[in-house]
């Protein structure tokens with residue numbers, strides 16, 4: 122069975138059709154227990170379709186198919202150059218269908234079509250191309266020991282890897298997970314988010330066309346507590362890579378520890394600080410602060426959700442920041458002028474509104490926003506809280522919505538202390554024209570990424586990941602290859 126959607130919008134006109142089954146061993150199949158899951162349109166709250174949902178039994182079948190493929194038609198059986206060629210072909214096919222991918226993600230995630238197209242999909246394709254280039258460049262070292270011996274290391278694929286992704290950047294996350302695992306020779310069982318599964322189904326239709334042998338990439342839609350949990354508990358899957366909340370990350374690590382002690386890579390939440398000194402270029406600082414918190418509706422793990430302003434520019438920064446936040450256009454994802462669409466789901470909408478209520482009752486001031494927009498769908502006004510203190514829930518917990526907490530500081534020491542006063546450590550920004558201070562501050566930040574005079578940026582060639590409770594391991598760049606290889610030392614007596 123297939124889901125066919127006719128888009129007739131300002132941003133995209135066309136028909137997209139996707140199969141609804143689980144993609145296992147190179148074909149679309151029905152789930153063993155005939156489970157389904159409903160996919161919603163967050164702009165209306167209505168169901169758009171119902172797709173196949175896998176459970177433990179399906180994960181098991183997929184893992185076995187992946188294991189067989191690893192032993193017979195992938196892994197070290199296939200030269201890196203050949204793996205890279207198939208990945209480059211896959212990137213080419215993704216490019217061919219870029220508008221359809223973007224339309225499906227805008228429909229189910231609610232993000233602006235232009236963001237899905239220009240950021241998520243362009244990014245996903247570049248990531249696939251980047252790692253296609255790495256596939257024949259996985260090298261070990263020769264290491265001197267003593268004169269009677271030679272020794273070298275090999276970076277071997279792990280085997281079957283399990284990957285679990287969230288909904289905020291669906292196709293970018295998928296590519297970020299799949300590409301380095303394929304380049305290093307692993308086979309894959311991936312579970313998309315139950316909120317945004319349609320673009321992954323379109324992706325499945327391209328895998329065989331790109332030339333991948335059956336079983337190399339398996340994609341099983343389903344819920345976290347069933348299919349997701351089964352990936353972490355599987356005895357066949359030898360590694361799990363996850364992006365999502367810190368709460369789920371803990372469960373995955375626990376299940377991995379209790380099953381076969383599979384290693385984990387975790388990309389988790391954040392509560393990133395954005396620190397703006399008196400001497401910053403104010404126009405730039407305001408522009409980046411807006412992008413930092415409101416891009417993708419605040420649904421970014423690295424969103425600059427805690428904004429610390431030095432006292433001398435506090436009033437002027439707040440004035441300009443407010444003016445620009447009020448000008449952000451919230452509306453239909455398929456309207457080309459839209460910056461912000463609805464939040465992804467009813468649950469997320471209620472969670473964010475709950476945080477806004479908690480901010481008010483804890484004594485923070487709603488400077489602007491704080492309300493729902495319209496009667497249907499999950500639209501929320503870009504919101505700014507002032508009078509925030511470090512013990513408030515809105516300052517401590519990740520909201521994952523368009524809600525900024527603005528605070529004032531006086532000294533550099535105070536700023537670094539407040540910036541680091543969080544259990545998270547994903548990313549952080551600092552704005553200043555003083556080069557010494559910029560670098561001193563960047564080095565003092567407890568975060569996997571430090572941005573100087575910019576915010577919320579990723580580069581394919583730079584590692585991305587968390588300190589503290591924001592995660593384990595790094596994605597993107599050469600560093601991500603380490604997530605998917607076992608290092609073997611070979612001793613040769615001469």
Ligand code: NAD
Nearest residue numbers: 286287313314344345349350365366369388389390391422
């Ligand atoms: P989530 O943790 O609820 O879900 C993420 C994925 O995990 C989904 O596919 C879900 O089905 C699955 N899952 C849920 N319970 C599971 C379980 N018990 N076992 C295995 N899998 C399970 O997160 P979400 O709400 O979809 O995403 C938002 C969160 O993700 C935010 O906290 C955000 O910060 C984080 N995030 C982090 C990054 C990063 O790179 N660090 C990127 C995007 C999102």
